[in-house]
Amino acid sequence: MSTFLHGGSIVGPNGVETADVLITGNSIVAVGTNLPVPASARTIDSTGMVILPGLVDIHSHLREPGNEEAETIQTGARGAALGGFTAVVAMPNTNPTIDSPSVVRDVLALAEGVACEVLPAAAMTVGRKGELLTPMGELAAMGVRIFTDDGSGVQNPAMMRSIMEYATGLEAITDGEPIVLAQHCDVTALSDRGHMHEGEWSTRLGMAGQPVIAETLMMQRDVALAELTGARIHFQHVSSAHGVEIIRSAKASGLAVTAEATTHHFTLTDAACAGYDPVFKVHPPLRTSDDVAAIREGLADGTIDAIATDHAPHEPHTKEFSFDHAPPGMLGFETALSLALHELGLPLERIVELMSVRPAEIAGIGDRHGRLIETGNRANLAIVDVDETWTVAGTAMASRSQNTPYEGRELKGKVKYTIVEGEITVDQGVATR
Amino acid sequence: MNDLLTIEDLGADGINEIMLTADSMAEVSARPIPKVPALRGKTVASMFFEDSTRTRTSFETAAKRLSADVLNFSASSSSVNKGESLRDTVETIEAMGVDAIIVRHRSSGAPRQVAQWAEAPVINAGDGWHAHPTQSLLDAYTIRAEGRDFEGLNIAIVGDVSHSRVARSNIEAFSVLGANVTLVAPPTLLPPHVEALGATVSHSLDAVLAETDVLYLLRMQHERMDQALVPSLGEYHRTFGLTPERAKQLPSNALIMHPGPMNRGIEISPEVIDDPRVRVLNQVANGVVVRMAVLYLVVGSNGGVI
Numbered sequence: 004m005s006t007f008l009h010g011g012s013i014v015g016p017n018g019v020e021t022a023d024v025l026i027t028g029n030s031i032v033a034v035g036t037n038l039p040v041p042a043s044a045r046t047i048d049s050t051g052m053v054i055l056p057g058l059v060d061i062h063s064h065l066r067e068p069g070n071e072e073a074e075t076i077q078t079g080a081r082g083a084a085l086g087g088f089t090a091v092v093a094m095p096n097t098n099p100t101i102d103s104p105s106v107v108r109d110v111l112a113l114a115e116g117v118a119c120e121v122l123p124a125a126a127m128t129v130g131r132k133g134e135l136l137t138p139m140g141e142l143a144a145m146g147v148r149i150f151t152d153d154g155s156g157v158q159n160p161a162m163m164r165s166i167m168e169y170a171t172g173l174e175a176i177t178d179g180e181p182i183v184l185a186q187h188c189d190v191t192a193l194s195d196r197g198h199m200h201e202g203e204w205s206t207r208l209g210m211a212g213q214p215v216i217a218e219t220l221m222m223q224r225d226v227a228l229a230e231l232t233g234a235r236i237h238f239q240h241v242s243s244a245h246g247v248e249i250i251r252s253a254k255a256s257g258l259a260v261t262a263e264a265t266t267h268h269f270t271l272t273d274a275a276c277a278g279y280d281p282v283f284k285v286h287p288p289l290r291t292s293d294d295v296a297a298i299r300e301g302l303a304d305g306t307i308d309a310i311a312t313d314h315a316p317h318e319p320h321t322k323e324f325s326f327d328h329a330p331p332g333m334l335g336f337e338t339a340l341s342l343a344l345h346e347l348g349l350p351l352e353r354i355v356e357l358m359s360v361r362p363a364e365i366a367g368i369g370d371r372h373g374r375l376i377e378t379g380n381r382a383n384l385a386i387v388d389v390d391e392t393w394t395v396a397g398t399a400m401a402s403r404s405q406n407t408p409y410e411g412r413e414l415k416g417k418v419k420y421t422i423v424e425g426e427i428t429v430d431q432g433v434a435t436r
Numbered sequence: 437m438n439d440l441l442t443i444e445d446l447g448a449d450g451i452n453e454i455m456l457t458a459d460s461m462a463e464v465s466a467r468p469i470p471k472v473p474a475l476r477g478k479t480v481a482s483m484f485f486e487d488s489t490r491t492r493t494s495f496e497t498a499a500k501r502l503s504a505d506v507l508n509f510s511a512s513s514s515s516v517n518k519g520e521s522l523r524d525t526v527e528t529i530e531a532m533g534v535d536a537i538i539v540r541h542r543s544s545g546a547p548r549q550v551a552q553w554a555e556a557p558v559i560n561a562g563d564g565w566h567a568h569p570t571q572s573l574l575d576a577y578t579i580r581a582e583g584r585d586f587e588g589l590n591i592a593i594v595g596d597v598s599h600s601r602v603a604r605s606n607i608e609a610f611s612v613l614g615a616n617v618t619l620v621a622p623p624t625l626l627p628p629h630v631e632a633l634g635a636t637v638s639h640s641l642d643a644v645l646a647e648t649d650v651l652y653l654l655r656m657q658h659e660r661m662d663q664a665l666v667p668s669l670g671e672y673h674r675t676f677g678l679t680p681e682r683a684k685q686l687p688s689n690a691l692i693m694h695p696g697p698m699n700r701g702i703e704i705s706p707e708v709i710d711d712p713r714v715r716v717l718n719q720v721a722n723g724v725v726v727r728m729a730v731l732y733l734v735v736g737s738n739g740g741v742i
Binding site: 201205209212321327 | 521522523524541543544545546548549563564565566567601604627628629630631632633
């Protein structure tokens with residue numbers, strides 16, 4: 004079975020150029036013009052569209068097992084594919100927590116045949132309680148590469164030191180493939196009363212705030228611990244200008260530090276909370292326009308390695324609680340690429356690095372994802388109409404939940420096809436799985 | 437007037453309209469039979485998601501003087517469980533047929549959410565640390581009743597501004613009416629970015645007393661000690677409490693106000709409570725009158741006379 008992509012612009016090793024792409028089996032077998040096309044091949048007219056390496060999201064919540072009313076692995080993967088993703092990393096804050104080989108096996112079984120590759124991240128501590136180490140060695144042997152207690156950070160510095168030291172030994176199990184410790188930096192003693200960014204808006208709205216220092220204090224601690232232990236630390240969803248600065252200086256001093264920023268943290272500010280709509284409640288919180296500017300700068304200059312969605316579905320009724328009782332989190336899969344393409348003012352090649360190449364490397368799947376459109380690479384790619392406009396509607400999304408903060412907004416850039424391991428999982432904008 | 441959610445929504449004109457209406461209500465309240473049929477046949481739902489005997493009683497008295505029926509919905513902490521969304525609760529009450537909804541909630545912003553879902557107008561009876569507009573209206577009415585002109589009036593608000601809906605609404609109301617508002621508190625009881633509230637800040641009560649026309653004391657919650665915001669209530673009293681010595685520094689025609697209930701020996705020394713400048717009971721009386729005005733303007737007259 005072959006698929007022939009005709010007339011599109013590819014993002015390849017020589018930048019953006021017009022070329023046809025022939026896919027056979029799970030691989031790109033030819034790129035160029037005047038390619039010999041097998042008669043049986045399906046031709047996709049890609050004229051006017053760009054063909055990108057499939058996007059990789061290193062931070063998403065698929066809610067399964069445990070909260071299937073909000074999302075399942077199947078519906079989550081479907082939404083991801085509609086957003087151009089060919090692989091997503093599922094966070095372990097499920098119920099039960101993804102902290103043991105059996106739950107990893109369950110998740111992998113549920114992920115069979117869904118619309119994109121789903122890679123479970125595993126917790127660093129049992130039940131994400133910060134008390135006992137998970138069987139990181141066994142989990143690494145099963146292919147887990149990202150460990151995180153996401154939803155909260157590891158509060159105890161002695162525990163974090165131990166996790167880091169233990170992790171540095173695991174590369175002996177993984178044949179040198181890096182183990183990434185992804186931290187949700189948040190000193191909860193400073194933030195756990197808060198519901199939004201601590202700033203002028205929280206003061207006006209009479210809401211307890213989550214200060215920037217709750218994020219940056221843990222980042223500084225982890226930089227110091229990474230220096231001590233040599234572990235690879237990945238900072239999840241950096242939300243503050245000071246946080247970006249900490250990453251910049253850690254990288255300058257040669258530490259193996261990586262970082263991600265979410266689409267909402269570079270497109271929205273705390274002013275969005277003015278109407279008390281819990282759809283704008285998220286952890287870490289939306290911050291100020293200065294923070295947004297610093298994150299954009301960090302994405303442009305390479306301080307921040309990757310754009311992540313932190314896709315976090317919540318059942319509709321839970322976003323009808325009062326702001327302080329509503330759960331934090333926003334949908335992200337289907338809006339991320341449009342926002343990245345049109346809000347950041349960065350060249351397409353840089354967006355591809357941020358949303359595909361670097362996240363694939365961080366997730367340890369660079370062998371098959373995040374590869375530029377080139378003969379011999381696996382056929383994980385997305386075909387995008389960069390200029391098509393569409394209006395965001397939570398009810399129209401594949402997710403079982405509807406909590407998009409961009410409801411009603413007109414966005415530009417629509418994924419028309421997503422191809423995973425050579426198979427079409429989004430066909431003319433419609434998910435097939 | 438539709439909803440009354442914040443002072444900001446009203447502006448100076450809205451406040452003055454309520455003041456003028458309250459004058460008529462004060463006249464009604466002074467009658468031998470202080471009851472008029474203005475809202476006869478109207479039903480006012482009183483939804484208190486947080487206990488507050490004073491505010492609830494004040495609203496209820498106001499509604500009864502206007503002949504409205506009051507539907508009491510008590511939803512103290514137990515029923516604000518996470519299984520029932522605020523929206524469900526509101527829709528349930530509204531299905532019973534109500535002409536206005538009075539909402540008190542421990543969560544900031546809850547009345548605004550209720551207003552989005554409810555057809556009936558919503559009156560905010562205090563939400564979290566955010567706003568308490570009818571308290572500010574009665575406070576402004578109390579100052580006005582003393583014949584004071586707000587323009588250039590120096591008002592000091594003393595105490596736990598950070599956790600106070602009364603402070604936020606009063607800063608808004610007093611400022612929009614032309615007064616100079618100074619917040620007096622230790623830094624730990626002021627919200628971060630306090631400048632966003634648009635008032636002057638002082639950490640010394642002694643430094644501002646002599647220039648103060650209205651001294652507004654906020655209620656101090658005991659739990660602030662557990663949060664390490666103040667070392668002890670004793671120290672708070674000694675540095676920010678209205679002691680007899682400080683009362684002497686206050687101008688003779690100054691007003692001393694408090695939203696109640698007062699903590700004797702904390703915000704104010706027992707000896708000062710009977711000072712002739714204290715207006716706390718006037719505030720309570722004016723609360724009924726101002727809430728009558730608000731209900732009258734929000735629910736609308738039924739052709740009845742005042």
